[in-house]
Amino acid sequence: MKKISKLASLFPAVAILAITALVLALSTWKLVDARSVQAAGDPIVVIVNSSNPIDNLSMAELKKLFLSERSRWDTGKAVAPVMLAAGAPERTSFLKTVCGMTDADLGKYFLQAAFTGKSATPPKDVGSAAALKAFVAGSAGAIGFVKAADLPSGDTSVKAVKVDGAAAGDAGYKLQM
């Protein structure tokens, strides 16, 4: 009898939880986002400003640069990472491959970083590959990435860097869509 009484005292919490869960489950039902359908296999090229002496970055270094764990280049310039806006296939692939994150994870990461008092700045978002390249070309500390198709071989406005010693298109190049 005592146990029944104890269980009864928990009833409001259980009822609230059940109702809330049902309402929220129904409200968050959604269709597959068409943007998640992406071309597979295209290389992603990491680009920096032409004045940046860096030629090669490891995957671990890339992660630190984009997650604001490293704030300065060896030249002393402030690191300014830039990405296409959320939903772009190359962004989704890059975050997954380099940072092991989704866009939601990235947002939470920077929220938590700020909350813990770290001076972390999330990458800037731009709307197109052309805008991204223009930003990198005009900012000495900038770093970004684009699809290989968005960086024609004659485009010298920015500098492509190798990743783990491999250039985009090389065998074993890790940054693929």
Place this chain on the structure above:
Amino acid sequence: MRRAFSPPALRLFGQIGLVLCIALPFSAHAQQGPDSAQDDSNQKLLQRINELETKVKQLEEKQAPPAAPVAAAPAPAAPPPQPPAEVDIPVVNEVAPRLKLNVFGDVGAQGFDGIPSSFEFGSLDLFMRARLSDKVSVLGEVLFIAASDNSIEADVERLFLQYRQSDYFAASIGRFHTAIGYYNTAFNKGEFLETTTDRPFIYAFDDQGGVLPMQDVGVSVTGKVPSGKLDLNYIVEVSNGRGWGVDAEPAQNSQDANTSKAINGGLFIRPEKFSGLQLGFSLRHDNLTIPAPAVHETIATAYAVYVNSKYEILNEAILVRHTEPVAGSVFNTSAFYSQFSRAFGKFRPYFRYQYFNAPGNDPVYLFAGPNAYSPLTVTTFAGRINGPTAGVRWDFTEHSALKLQYDRFDQRDLDTENGLTSQIAFTF
């Protein structure tokens, strides 16, 4: 008996103060330097890019023909793209404080054995930060929380100004979360960021009956140590230390009871080879002199955590030692917790086991306030408390989560407690 501030600590405190005094004017000067100019240049470039994109869209719409022309004239060759020139930055009053505000909140319901189940206003946390220059930022946090008497109390959790010279040196002055172990600086309030609905016993807030000093007022210096792939980091804090006694505010916000400062130091590594792994320890010493007799407090922690977007594995062990130098008495409090969770899409089941054991006659805990950590039947964190916690978190949107948690606590000389908590935590 008050103990004079030890010479090494005094020198450290003086050096930190000196660095701050020197660094701040430099930082103001740095607003006119190339790095600040670069930031501003970035902003202007972004703005310019957005404008150009809008214009391109407008032109495309205007030029879109209603039908395909029979013979279109060849378009003039577009000039090759030119990189935008570096912008000359006016150097006066270009860097203004830019406030960023996040609000954290949580509400829910809970029921424990022998206590009426209740809806619960958890907390409302206003979290503010602003960059005052390229290297100087400020962080403030105001918390509204329900007290054990059903009133809602306002509390300034944090307020500090930080100067960040580089990745290797950042100094903060003000009121901050004490860097004891891992959990306190990683989470504190803002339940949305926490996987569980509450904190481990050992990290219960000191103004709610917890045994550790959770906030300090003083100076904190942090940074990396050049260590290659080991990624070694340090932290040193010099502060007023904790206040204790009947109705004492746990953090000595404006008046230290003695000239002896609390010193906290820690090291941690995040090996590049094991992304997500963090191993560290911290050691804190404080002299508590009022009310007499004096008590020396030493807090040692060690932790191993592994966190990525899928897994969260937290393990911490803590030893708190209080000694009465006159009587020669020693009181040890030991605690540990292990927490494991794994994400399955938007769901994250979790499990935690925790152990806490404090001597009932510890001179410092005798003055602890009533326990408002959760509706346990104990009035203070004294004696042994241990048990498992299991639950699930569901992130039903990017900025809100629902948690359901079951707790079972064994307490020395008291009945075992069972509890069920549901919580909705959010941020906006």
